Structures are given as C-alpha cells and as structure tokens.
Amino acid sequence: MAAVVTLNGESCPLDAANLSEFMAGRGYDSGRKGVAVARNGQVVPRTRWESTELMDGDRLEIVEPVQGG
Amino acid sequence: MNRVQETDRWDVAGLNLKSRLFLGTARYPSRKILMDALAASGTEMVTVAVRRVGLESGPKNLYKDLTAVGYHLLPNTAGCYSAKDAVLTAELAREALETDLIKLEVIADEDTLLPDVEALIVSARELVGKGFKVLPYTNDDPVIARKLEDIGCCAVMPLGAPIGSGLGIRNPHNLELIKSRASVPVIVDAGVGTASDVTIAFELGMDGVLLNTAVARAREPVMMARAIRAAAEAGRCALLGGRIPRKFYAEASSPVDGLIGSTPKTT
Numbered sequence: 001m002a003a004v005v006t007l008n009g010e011s012c013p014l015d016a017a018n019l020s021e022f023m024a025g026r027g028y029d030s031g032r033k034g035v036a037v038a039r040n041g042q043v044v045p046r047t048r049w050e051s052t053e054l055m056d057g058d059r060l061e062i063v064e065p066v067q068g069g
Numbered sequence: 070m071n072r073v074q075e076t077d078r079w080d081v082a083g084l085n086l087k088s089r090l091f092l093g094t095a096r097y098p099s100r101k102i103l104m105d106a107l108a109a110s111g112t113e114m115v116t117v118a119v120r121r122v123g124l125e126s127g128p129k130n131l132y133k134d135l136t137a138v139g140y141h142l143l144p145n146t147a148g149c150y151s152a153k154d155a156v157l158t159a160e161l162a163r164e165a166l167e168t169d170l171i172k173l174e175v176i177a178d179e180d181t182l183l184p185d186v187e188a189l190i191v192s193a194r195e196l197v198g199k200g201f202k203v204l205p206y207t208n209d210d211p212v213i214a215r216k217l218e219d220i221g222c223c224a225v226m227p228l229g230a231p232i233g234s235g236l237g238i239r240n241p242h243n244l245e246l247i248k249s250r251a252s253v254p255v256i257v258d259a260g261v262g263t264a265s266d267v268t269i270a271f272e273l274g275m276d277g278v279l280l281n282t283a284v285a286r287a288r289e290p291v292m293m294a295r296a297i298r299a300a301a302e303a304g305r306c307a308l309l310g311g312r313i314p315r316k317f318y319a320e321a322s323s324p325v326d327g328l329i330g331s332t333p334k335t336t
Contacts, residue, residue, distance in 0.1 A: 008121040034132030035122065036165035043160040061121065063161050065132045067103070068118025068145050069093030069232070069281035 003056035014056060020049035028062070037062045077305055079276055081254045082170055082202040082223045084141060088113045089271070090301055091143060091256065092294075093281025094131070102290050104134065109294035110284065114141045116172055118148070119162045132166070143204065145172040150185070152192035159196055171196060172226070172258075172279075173205040182232040186213050190220065197221040206258050209243040215250060224253050226279060229260025229270065233282045237266040241273055248274045264293070264300035271304025272312070 003014035005022075016022035019037065020030055028035050030046045037044050038061040044052050054060075078087055092112045097103035107115060115135060135142060144162030149155040152175060159171040173193055177185035184207050196203050202223045207213055209227040217225050227247055230236035237260060238244065248255045256277035257270045263283060270278050278301065287293035326334070 008123070033167065034165055036119070036161040036163075038157060038161055041157060043157070043164050045164055061161070063119045063165060064122045065117040065142070065144065065162075065165060066120045067094040067097070067131060068116055068147050069095045 005054060005056075005058045005060055007060045008062060014054055014058075016054060018050060019044055019052040019054060022054055022060075023049060023062070026062070035062065035064050077309075079254065081256075081277065082204065084114075086113050086141075087111075088298075088301075089277045089305065090267075090297065091116060091258075091277060091279035092284065093279070094135070095281055096285040097290060100131075100134065103285075104138070106284050106290040106294040107138070107140070109291050109298065111298045112140070114143050116143045116145050116279070116281070117166070118145055119158060119165060141170070142166050142168055143170050143172050144168065145206075146174050146192075148176070149174060150176055152188040152195070155188070155192045156195050156199075159192075159201060160199070163201065169200060169202045171201050171203055173203050173222075184208055184228075186210070189213075190216060193217055193222055194220050204256070209240045209247065211243060211246040211250060214247045214255075218251060218253050222253065224256055224276075225251060226256045226258035229257045229266065230262075232259045234260060235262030235283060236260055237262050238269050238273070241269065244270070244273050244275060248276075261297075264296040267297050267300040268304035268307070271301055272307050274308055 004011050005014050016025055030049050040059050078085055088111045090110055090112045091114045092107055092110055093116045094103055144166050146155040146158040149158055155173060155175045175185045175188040175192055177183050186208060189205055189207060193203050193205050197220055204224045204226055205217050205222050206226050207217060214225040214227060227244060229238040254276035256279055257275050258279040261267055261280040261283040267278050284290050284293050284297060
C-alpha cells in the first residue's frame with residue numbers, strides 16, 4: 001500500500017522523501033515567510049525541512065496567518 | 070500641531086510605540102476597508118490568527134499586505150480551548166511570522182468566550198519558558214493579573230466585556246485595581262463598543278486598548294477608526310490633564326463677590 005500522511009486533517013499521498021520536497025510540491029519553498037508546519041504535534045523550523053524525512057502515517061499541519069482579533 | 074501622540078510614547082514587549090491602540094484584523098467587509106481602517110486608527114500593532122492553509126475564505130496574502138505597511142504583527146491563539154493547543158499554535162505563529170510576541174487566549178466556552186484562567190496560567194508559564202513575549206487575554210481579575218505578571222508576561226490584557234459584545238468597560242474599578250498594582254502595561258482587550266469606551270479606558274489609566282469588532286462591524290469602519298483614534302487621544306489628554314474631584318454639592322464657577330445688590334466688603 002502507498003504511504004499516506006494526514007495533511008490538515010485529510011489523508012494525502014506521501015509524494016516526497018522529505019518535508020522540504022513535500023512543501024515545495026504545495027507551493028511553499030523554504031524561503032517563503034508567513035507559513036509554518038508542525039509534524040506530529042511539533043513545529044519543524046524551515047531550516048530543518050530538508051533534513052526532516054516523512055513517514056507513513058505522519059500528521060502534518062500547515063498554517064498561515066489569517067485575519068483575526 | 071503638537072498632538073499628544075507625538076510626545077506620549079510607551080514601551081510594550083520591547084517595542085517603543087506611538088499609538089496605544091492595537092487593532093484586530095478580523096470581520097471587515099473587505100481587505101481594502103481593513104487596510105484603510107487600520108491606517109485611519111493610527112495603530113502600529115495588529116493582531117492576526119493562524120489557521121490551516123487553504124481554509125481561509127476571502128483574499129490571501131494578509132501577511133504580505135500587513136508587513137508591507139510596516140505593522141508589528143501580534144499573532145493570537147484565538148479558538149484554543151486547551152493549554153496544549155494554545156502552546157502549539159503560539160509555536161506555529163512564531164515560526165510563520167518570525168515574532169516572539171503572542172496574544173495568548175485560552176477560551177473556556179463558546180457562549181461567553183471568557184478566558185479559562187487555569188489553562189491560561191499553565192500555558193503562559195510554558196510559553197514564557199520557551200522565550201515568548203506573552204500578552205495574555207484575561208479576566209478583569211486583579212489576582213490573576215498579578216499572577217500572570219509574576220510568571221513573566223510582558224503585559225496583561227484584561228477584558229472590558231466579553232469578546233464582540235460591545236458592552237464597554239463593565240468593571241472600571243477592577244481595571245483600576247489591576248493598573249494600580251501592575252508594573253507591566255495593562256491593555257484592555259475586548260468589550261469596546263464605541264469611541265467613548267476607549268476614552269474611558271484611557272481615563273482610567275490603561276496603557277493600551279485592543280479592539281476589533283467595534284471598528285470592523287461599524288456601519289462605516291474607516292469613520293469609526295478615526296473616532297477611536299481621537300477617543301484614545303482624548304482619554305490620554307484627560308488622564309494627563311487630571312480630572313477634578315467629584316463633589317456631592319454644587320460649587321459656583323462664576324465669582325460670588327460683586328453681585329449687584331450685595332454689600333461691598335470693607336478693607
């Protein structure tokens with residue numbers, strides 16, 4: 001069975017070897033500000049995206065700033 | 070013109086600011102009205118939330134728009150009901166926005182949106198330990214405010230009234246008590262319904278006011294933002310000017326000597 005991750009609460013095929021590739025595939029290169037990602041409940045700083053390998057079943061949360069009070 | 074704002078700067082969270090207003094960015098009719106209202110208010114600090122990407126309805130690039138103008142961003146943990154969620158949200162906000170500032174909110178229930186102060190204290194302690202500059206949204210409770218300061222929060226932000234209620238400053242005496250015992254800035258967060266509420270907050274001696282709905286949901290947000298700015302200045306001037314004592318009976322303001330028909334004083 002193909003590996004999957006949970007991205008923002010939805011199942012998603014794991015199509016990248018590391019977090020940097022995964023994020024780039026969604027339009028977020030590591031130089032872009034205003035976005036953050038948590039893997040299994042821990043924030044991964046953008047400097048560690050490249051060295052963070054993704055595994056089957058990982059839970060990822062990608063967030064950005066939105067209008068708020 | 071020698072407006073009070075130019076000589077009345079203040080320090081909060083390591084920043085030296087001219088405006089004493091923090092504005093929320095939610096619930097505006099459009100991005101343009103948001104940006105125009107922020108400009109009209111004179112604010113230098115605006116709050117944002119962090120949410121999963123792709124789920125925001127409406128225009129994107131909020132981060133770009135706000136930072137282009139040079140606003141300081143104050144991310145919040147709005148919508149968090151536990152200390153754990155609030156801490157992770159704060160950490161995500163720090164990574165996304167490259168700021169140590171966090172408006173810490175831990176909400177107790179949906180109906181009141183009042184703070185869960187137990188979880189607030191737990192999460193404030195953890196975030197201060199992780200190097201955050203924590204600005205907690207709290208009850209108008211002088212005891213809790215003191216505890217938050219003792220933990221190391223860089224300001225305390227008691228509510229004037231529940232979030233979005235527009236009920237104004239419901240317990241002015243508690244806010245005065247909080248201020249009288251605090252050595253960090255006291256910022257009234259939530260409850261403002263209209264300009265005079267802002268004036269009252271500053272007359273009471275508050276260091277700042279954070280508001281959102283009062284401007285965003287006003288019939289004319291930009292006009293209301295102008296009113297809020299003027300109200301803040303009025304309140305600060307009144308505080309610095311010093312109000313007269315309240316008296317039970319009247320006291321004539323015109324001279325009482327020299328009235329026609331009176332007997333002139335000798336000597």
